[in-house]
Amino acid sequence: MRFGADSLAGMAPGTSILFVGDVVGRAGRQALQTVLPALREELEPTFVVVNGENAAGGIGITPKEADALFAMGADVITLGNHTYRHREIWPYLDEKREILRPANYLPGQPGRGTCVVERGGTTLGVVNLSGNLYMQAGSPALVTVDEALREVSAADHVLVDMHAEATSEKVALGWYLDGKVTAVVGTHTHVPTADARVLPGGTAYITDVGMTGARGGVIGVKREQSIAVMRTHMPMRYDSADEDPWVNAVLVRASRPRRADSIEQVLRAAPPT
Numbered sequence: 001m002r003f004g005a006d007s008l009a010g011m012a013p014g015t016s017i018l019f020v021g022d023v024v025g026r027a028g029r030q031a032l033q034t035v036l037p038a039l040r041e042e043l044e045p046t047f048v049v050v051n052g053e054n055a056a057g058g059i060g061i062t063p064k065e066a067d068a069l070f071a072m073g074a075d076v077i078t079l080g081n082h083t084y085r086h087r088e089i090w091p092y093l094d095e096k097r098e099i100l101r102p103a104n105y106l107p108g109q110p111g112r113g114t115c116v117v118e119r120g121g122t123t124l125g126v127v128n129l130s131g132n133l134y135m136q137a138g139s140p141a142l143v144t145v146d147e148a149l150r151e152v153s154a155a156d157h158v159l160v161d162m163h164a165e166a167t168s169e170k171v172a173l174g175w176y177l178d179g180k181v182t183a184v185v186g187t188h189t190h191v192p193t194a195d196a197r198v199l200p201g202g203t204a205y206i207t208d209v210g211m212t213g214a215r216g217g218v219i220g221v222k223r224e225q226s227i228a229v230m231r232t233h234m235p236m237r238y239d240s241a242d243e244d245p246w247v248n249a250v251l252v253r254a255s256r257p258r259r260a261d262s263i264e265q266v267l268r269a270a271p272p273t
């Protein structure tokens with residue numbers, strides 16, 4: 001379903017951004033590997049941005065999974081609260097420009113929160129932010145975003161990934177950035193929300209894109225393990241689920257700089273492998 005412009009028929013081809021929600025574990029990586037080539041053919045996205053914070057065994061990411069996501073066609077990888085789980089990724093975050101940790105983390109923490117990539121003469125600035133409620137971030141997202149936007153001020157389009165638990169923080173950021181950026185997309189809860197729309201000022205918005213991973217689990221974890229922990233309050237092993245993998249994404253189309261024409265949810269079951 002598409003939300004936004006009534007019809008894009010006859011419109012000159014513009015820029016489109018496919019944003020893929022949190023890739024969780026092997027099931028998520030395999031789902032994306034299988035589904036992304038077809039999505040590329042069908043939707044012809046100019047840019048692909050992938051949240052990879054759960055790519056390694058469901059928590060965090062290592063250079064191996066990051067390289068795999070780039071090889072699949074990600075132009076930029078965004079992260080979140082599990083960024084630093086694996087030490088191997090720390091130097092990678094400093095070396096590789098196209099992988100981001102939240103911009104409002106402490107300045108001393110490895111990595112950067114913004115980057116600009118170019119495809120076919122069009123530039124996309126990407127900003128990663130962390131919410132502040134129930135999450136550990138160095139500064140308020142709604143304040144630090146001003147500085148982050150200055151870093152990508154030359155870009156034709158800007159996409160902000162707001163990795164947050166609280167819907168209120170994501171909705172507030174959407175309104176704050178309406179008319180300033182092409183898209184504000186929420187991540188972290190792993191459940192897609194039904195509020196995708198283009199805000200009055202022209203910014204595409206969704207509270208949560210959802211998860212690219214196994215829908216047969218509990219937000220990516222094997223359901224029997226998650227249920228057992230909730231029923232016993234005892235620590236237990238968590239493994240990534242693999243049953244019923246889906247790709248949860250959104251496609252943002254734009255024909256004017258920093259303004260979206262539409263935002264469309266892309267929710268696809270991965271074919272059995």
Ligand SMILES: [Fe+2]
Pocket residue numbers: 022053054080188189190
């Ligand atoms: Fe996540």
Ligand SMILES: [Fe+2]
Pocket residue numbers: 053080081082163187188189
């Ligand atoms: Fe998260």
